[in-house]
Amino acid sequence: MREQKRGALSSLLLRLGGYILLILGGLLTVAPFYFMFVFATQQRSEIFGFPPPLWFGEHFWSNYQILLQKIPFWRAYWNTFYLAFMITITTLFFCSLAGFGFAMYNFRWREQLFGVVLATLLIPAILNLIPFYLLIYQIGWINTPKALWVPAMAGAVGIFMMRQYIVAAIPKELVDAARIDGCSEFQIYWRIVLPLIRPALGTLGLITFIGAWNKFADVNVIMRTQETKTLPVVLRTLQGATDVEWGAIMAGTALLVAPLLLVFALAARQLMEGLTSGAVKN
């Protein structure tokens, strides 16, 4: 009896300790976002004053004006969106098409070719930065957005995700039946497969859009003029000047991060499941 009581007590304590730990950790995780939004509404002198501001001020508008004055803010916003949109749309099409090819057909060298797709995942991306720049320089695509979205149209991650999903979700008999009905192979993909893999397309679209929205290293190298830069790159250039306007930078950062926070709030579960599905199955 006493043994049981002690067990219950210790499990309660463990639970309580767990809650406290989780809340503390959660606060530490959220705090920088909170300060970003707070600082976005404060002047520079206030941000680094004592005590630092813990609540919202009234200078968001003036910070925003500084931002408009120093950088082509909305142009950069549009560039960011355009790049993310183009990468996402093309990725959804080409990756699902390739995933369908790998999932539903038996053809020569299939396993080896799929192995090549997976092997490219192991190449550290940053090491391609200089060769990639040299190629773009050679073909004269510097300062053009296509230099950034054309190479990203059919990434290995997307192909892998789509293949896994199609193998599990679409019965081969369905494809055979459509073929007997006179569908061409592309029609099978377009009319039968695409509608059935909508959930996976949603997940891949989210992941791709977020990744493209946050792109920095290659954009920074390819886009050399202020008008062609995306928001992360152009915000970074504000840092270089003397008398850095941190309030304005935080306002820009908040406007960069906010749409993703919103998307994440709406689709967190789907996104997290999508991101880990490949890892768990292997």
Add this chain to the structure above:
Amino acid sequence: MQESLSNPRPSSSPSGLAMRWSNFQRRYAPYIFISPFFILFLIFGLYPSLFSLYISFQSWTPSDGWGHWKFVGLGNYAFTLTDPMFWRSMWNTVWLGVFSGIPQHLIAIPLAFVIHMVLSRFKTFVTAVYFLPYITSSVAIALIFNTLFATHNGVINLIIAHLHTWPVLGWLLPDQNINWFISANIKYALALVVVWQFTGWNTLLYLSAIQAIPKDLYEAAAVDGASRIQQFRYITLPLLRPMMFFAVSLTIIGNMQLFEQPFVLLNGGASTATPGGQTAAMYMYRTAFEWLDMGTAASIAWILFAFIGILTYLNNLIFGRTARGGD
């Protein structure tokens, strides 16, 4: 299906040309469907890589004009491998790899276990909160932390100053404001940023692996009188090994190419703290785009590539075998 079999549509009845097209598209469809990836990879992945291997044996700066490079043999490699700045950046990278990598996993594994054990209704919500930094732009994160790390009245220094007044914990902490942006300190700031950014991602990975562990294992252990902590030690941890291998591999590959966080926190190399926080990837970038020495930059990329390859291989050798040995 039955209906369509017994009643074929007239359009599929063969005329010679249509039949040939039908056979052609059926036969080559999979190759056409997967071809975009391979075409793009050949043009934007393989070709530039091979070209950069070629250029790593040449001396070239973009203002020389395309094609006007000069063969220097192993000169670029010799220069890089005897360059103290390169070795400093390699040391920074390895240091950061270890001190921003290990804490991520030491926090994430117990955290995932606690989330799994303690929460039910709010599990997704809490995991999502921890996951937030992972979906946030590294540039945004570095800019935010740039303000938080300010020496005077920076939020992080004020927290440390406050903790200094606590018993026990206070003894471990300095009583003066820390200047994070000097060479000796910047690494700690960078490690903190990276840990903050990626712990949630690892937590999610471990949580998904923990959720895949069958419940009856814990129930059986509980019947045998195992405490929660014993269950963690003798059931959860051993069964997490394959995921640890996977997550650690990702951390190694990611940490060895750390670029955006140091690039922004060091103001693109203009900061006085640059020698202490410059990573190999950042050094490679500056060699190419600041000093415009493409040949040397290409040689750095290939040396780094070999280094990451060796590390991944060692990780496989040490961790991979035991991770798979369990099955």
